[in-house]
Amino acid sequence: xxETTSRIIKIATxxxxxxxxxxxxxxxYFYLFLGVLLMFGPxxxxxxxxxxxLAGIQEYPPTILPLSQIQVDVExxxxxxxxxxxxxxxxxxxQLAQIKRIGINAKMVDPLNPGExxxxxxxKREKIREFxxxxxxxxxxxxxxxxxxxxxxxxxxxxxxxIITLIINSMAAYALSIYEFRGKNFALVFVIGTLxxxxxxxxxxxxYVVANFGMINSLWGVILPGAATPTGVFLLRQYMLxxxxxxxxxxxxxxxxxxxxxxxxxxxxxxxxxxxxxIFSIMWRxxxxxxxxxxxxxxxxxxxxxxxxxxxxxxxxxxxxxxSMTMVTLLPIAIIFAYLQKFITTGxxxxxxx
Amino acid sequence: MxxxxxxxxxxFLRILNIPFAFLMHAIDxxxxxxxxxxxxxNMPYIFLLPNLIFxxxxxxxxxxxxxxxxxxxxxxxxxxxxELPTTKQYxxxxxxxxxxxxxxxxxxxxxxxxxxxxxxxxxxxxxMIFFSVLTAVxxxxxxxxxxxxxxxxxxxxxxxxxxxxxxxQWILLKNGAFNAIIESYGGDKVSFLTDPSWAMASVIFVxxxxxxxxxxxIVLAGLQAIPPNLYEAAEMDGTSRERIFFRITLPLLxxxxxxxFILASIKGVQTFDEIYVLTGGGPGTSTSLIVQYIFTTGxxxxxxxxxxxxxxxxxxxxxxxxxxxxLMQLYFSRNKESKHQEI
Numbered sequence: 214x215x216e217t218t219s220r221i222i223k224i225a226t227x228x229x230x231x232x233x234x235x236x237x238x239x240x241x242y243f244y245l246f247l248g249v250l251l252m253f254g255p256x257x258x259x260x261x262x263x264x265x266x267l268a269g270i271q272e273y274p275p276t277i278l279p280l281s282q283i284q285v286d287v288e289x290x291x292x293x294x295x296x297x298x299x300x301x302x303x304x305x306x307x308q309l310a311q312i313k314r315i316g317i318n319a320k321m322v323d324p325l326n327p328g329e330x331x332x333x334x335x336x337k338r339e340k341i342r343e344f345x346x347x348x349x350x351x352x353x354x355x356x357x358x359x360x361x362x363x364x365x366x367x368x369x370x371x372x373x374x375x376i377i378t379l380i381i382n383s384m385a386a387y388a389l390s391i392y393e394f395r396g397k398n399f400a401l402v403f404v405i406g407t408l409x410x411x412x413x414x415x416x417x418x419x420x421y422v423v424a425n426f427g428m429i430n431s432l433w434g435v436i437l438p439g440a441a442t443p444t445g446v447f448l449l450r451q452y453m454l455x456x457x458x459x460x461x462x463x464x465x466x467x468x469x470x471x472x473x474x475x476x477x478x479x480x481x482x483x484x485x486x487x488x489x490x491x492i493f494s495i496m497w498r499x500x501x502x503x504x505x506x507x508x509x510x511x512x513x514x515x516x517x518x519x520x521x522x523x524x525x526x527x528x529x530x531x532x533x534x535x536x537s538m539t540m541v542t543l544l545p546i547a548i549i550f551a552y553l554q555k556f557i558t559t560g561x562x563x564x565x566x567x
Numbered sequence: 568m569x570x571x572x573x574x575x576x577x578x579f580l581r582i583l584n585i586p587f588a589f590l591m592h593a594i595d596x597x598x599x600x601x602x603x604x605x606x607x608x609n610m611p612y613i614f615l616l617p618n619l620i621f622x623x624x625x626x627x628x629x630x631x632x633x634x635x636x637x638x639x640x641x642x643x644x645x646x647x648x649x650e651l652p653t654t655k656q657y658x659x660x661x662x663x664x665x666x667x668x669x670x671x672x673x674x675x676x677x678x679x680x681x682x683x684x685x686x687x688x689x690x691x692x693x694x695m696i697f698f699s700v701l702t703a704v705x706x707x708x709x710x711x712x713x714x715x716x717x718x719x720x721x722x723x724x725x726x727x728x729x730x731x732x733x734x735x736q737w738i739l740l741k742n743g744a745f746n747a748i749i750e751s752y753g754g755d756k757v758s759f760l761t762d763p764s765w766a767m768a769s770v771i772f773v774x775x776x777x778x779x780x781x782x783x784x785i786v787l788a789g790l791q792a793i794p795p796n797l798y799e800a801a802e803m804d805g806t807s808r809e810r811i812f813f814r815i816t817l818p819l820l821x822x823x824x825x826x827x828f829i830l831a832s833i834k835g836v837q838t839f840d841e842i843y844v845l846t847g848g849g850p851g852t853s854t855s856l857i858v859q860y861i862f863t864t865g866x867x868x869x870x871x872x873x874x875x876x877x878x879x880x881x882x883x884x885x886x887x888x889x890x891x892x893x894l895m896q897l898y899f900s901r902n903k904e905s906k907h908q909e910i
Contacts, residue, residue, distance in 0.1 A: 235808055241705045245716050248702065252719050252776070255734050256726075258744060274747040385618035388611035400615055407626045409893050413837045413858050414886040417865050417879045418632035419625055441621030471610040472598035476591040481580075488575045500727035502840040503858075507866050518729045522844055525733060535733060543730045550725050554718050556571050557725075561781065562788040 256543075263536040264346045268295075270532050280342040285310055288327040297321070297338035308341070309333065350537035354524075359512060360538055363520035366432060367499060370516060374436040375494040379487060381441055386449035387475050391461060408443040412504060420507060434508040435501070435516070445490045452486035453479060489560040492553060499546060517542050633886075636879035649876075656880035677881060679852045680860040687771060687856060688835040695775045695782060696828055702779070703786035704816065717787075721780035728777075732844025735773045736760065760846050763853040770842050770854045777841060778834070782827055789823035790816065822899070829896040836888060857885050 262270055264279040284293035287310050294310035299321065301307055309321040309331070318332045354360050388394075389401060412419065419438055428434030456479065464474045480487070505516050515523065521542055525535050550557060602610055637656050639649040664671035669678035706717050723731065738744045739759035746756045759769040793816065801811050839858035842848065848855030848863075855863075865878030 237808055238708075241708060241710060244701070244705055245710070248716070249719050252723060252780075255738055256722075258738070259734050271742070273742040274751065275744055381617040381621065384614045388614035392611040394608065394611045397611075400619070403619070403622065407622050409890065410626055410630060410886075411833075411837060411889065413839070413861070414882040414889060415626070415629040415633050416861060416882060417636050417875050418629035420866070421632060421636075421875075422624060422629060437621070438625040441618045441625070443622075446618065465607075470595060470599050470602055471607060471614075472591075472595045472602070475614070484576050484579060485572055488572075488579060491579075496725060500725075502728050502843075503862070507862070518727055521733070522729050525844075532737060536737065539730050539733050543726055546725050546727070547722075550718075550722055553571065553575070555714075556575065558717065558721060558784060562784050 259536060260540060263350055263533070263540045264348075265350075265533065266345070266347050267531070267533040269347075270536070276342075278344065279346055280344055283341050283343055285324050287322060287324050290322075290327075294322070294324075296324070296341050297333075298341055299333050299338045309338070311338070347533065350533045351541070354534045354538050358524065358534075359515070360517075360520065360524075360541070362513065363515050363517045364541070366514060367517040370432055370435050370501075370505075371495055371498040373432075374440060374498045375491055377436065377440045378442060378445055378494045379491060382445035382490065383449050383480060383483065383487060384475070385441075385446045386453055387479055389446070390450045390453035390456075391458075391474075391479065404443050404446050407441075408447075412439070416503075416507065423508060428508070430509060430511045430514050432514060435505050438504065439497070439501075442494075445494070448490055449483060449486050452483050456482050488556070492549070492557055492560065495549065496546065633879050633883060636875055637883050640876050656876045659877065660880050660884070674877070676852060676855070676863075677857075677860050680855055680857045683767070683852070683854065684836060684838075684856040686767065687774075687838065687854075688832055691771045691774050691838075692828065692831045692835050694771070695779055695831060696824065698775065699779055699782040699786050699827070700820070700824070702783045703790055704812070706783070706787055707790045717784075720783055723777050724780040726777065728840035729844050731773065731777045732841050735769075735776070736845050739769055761850050763850050766846055766850060766854045770845060773845060774835075774838060774841055778831075782831060785827055785830075786820070786823065789820050789827075792823075793819045825899045826896060829892055829899065833889060833892045833896070836885070836892070857881065861885070 258277075261277065261279060262275075266279075269276070269279060283296050285296055286293050290312065294312060296308055296310050297319075298306050299309045308324070310324050312320045312322055312330065314320075314335065317335055319335050319338060320330055321333050321338075322330050385404070389397065389404075423429060423434045423438060426434075428437070460478055460482075461474055464478050469477065500518065501516070502518050502522075505519050506522075509515055509519055512520070512523070521535070521538050524538065598613070601613060605613075636649075638653060640653045640655045660674050660677060662673040663669075663678065666672075666678070669675045669682060672678045702720055706713060706720070710716070726734075740746070741756060741758055741761075745759065750756060757765060759765050797815050797819075798811065801815060806814075837858055838856055839862065842854055842856065843859065843862075846854045848859045861878045861881050864874050864881065
């Protein structure tokens, strides 16, 4: 009797031990919380700040929400002046507009009585803020600068390059998975070989080839060099190897041409792998930077990435426009990620590429 | 998973089917006579052709041409107008009194790039793998909101280098959000990007931020491949969690980590774009790496001649490093596979 009791107690305490929180559990949640702040914070902060006025962005220390100081037009002054709540000597509070700050004093004027200026110590005033979303940040650069054109160029490159990549890579993968032919191993080694040669080590000669075709400052000069991807060929080939051969034999019996077998039988069956490659290709092309930077030097062929970088270089102080256009650049990828998140992560985990 | 896959399938099919079928029928009009002439046996060559033409034009020919460029001198891009053969480029690149001191080299910018790259890769890869493993181990636990946390750590991978560079340049400004946080806790402002001793640290930090998610995902896949019965057995024996980690998780993860390590090094050595946007290689040359040197000498020398030969020679040096790393990767991943088979 006592033996069974002790055993029961043992089992009970064992369970309690298992359910107890270990220090690693606390640490995990702390780490994850910190991780969310660090990984997600910057982008949230970018999104909020892109809705601020330029003055709001440059304010230090910054405010989190897009609050901006109210400004008024005062007679006799060119620029609108910011308004402050100023505590008077008698304790009453009055709204004054600031003309400029001189050391610890500020030269201020009453908007209702613009003729008279007063000196106010800066610690006696307080900013008046309002919640104001500055949609102008998004509208202005698209209207005044060429961002719509850059967006169009980027979209063209992404769509056309992805289509070309999908077609020629799936053709090669089809040949390397369905057929037995002389030189197959050589072709496979050839494809592996190109996997080992990243663009960074052949920049100059690829530029030479592209220049020889007259494709400098042309969108085709960006599209074509990266169209054949060894990773794409391998991804598709691995998938096509798993397709049942009987289907192909059956199609051949029905006198289908090899091309028809390729596009009517093999391609539709390979859609999961093709979708993974399509997402990767869209990501590569949309985010591509080094190669477009080399090939495209005229602003009318800039992609969004190059345009954004150049725009930032020219207008370092216009952070409001830079931030809003950064948002526009990351949005398409963010939307794709939000919809296909699981698909992308499993695709990367299973292929080990990005 | 199955549901998403079906959705994608339907979406792709509906949108692409009409123009796609039209195009494919059109191509068949050409392919059918070809098949009649050369026979079914030779069709795979036709299917391979377009891809191989692209590889040939944009990878194989350039690789050969790179030798040519690096071994010929002149300011022209055209082959006929370059002097051949010469080792001038390599002589100039390796003209150093002491290889340990970049100041004594003719091409000091290149050697600074080499040392910066070594420093960058050692710290970036080391820290990144450490945090990737830590994150992956935590995400592998039974925690609430696992999917959410996983995507939070992963999503910066999808951001473009320009976006990453601009976001962080703005946050790390002297009057930026980071300094505001530091000051609110009583610290002093730091010039993250303009102080030479801080710039490299900032660049490494941003680079880890941007790429960590990718490696976390791969390590996570490795962790999930560890057979759960090992953990069950250890738990039965009442083994402490620390011991389980160091005796089971880490040793079984090791082959996987080795491959991740080399993969990250291959990417790290080629880092260019985020740094280009973030600091432009500055202040001075404190964050300029090898690819930055190749880009600057070959394509962006301000005013002066673009030295294609020198850039090609430098990329040959980079190529040798990458070849070495890649061979190591192939060796270790083959080892890993054979070990798995043994188990």
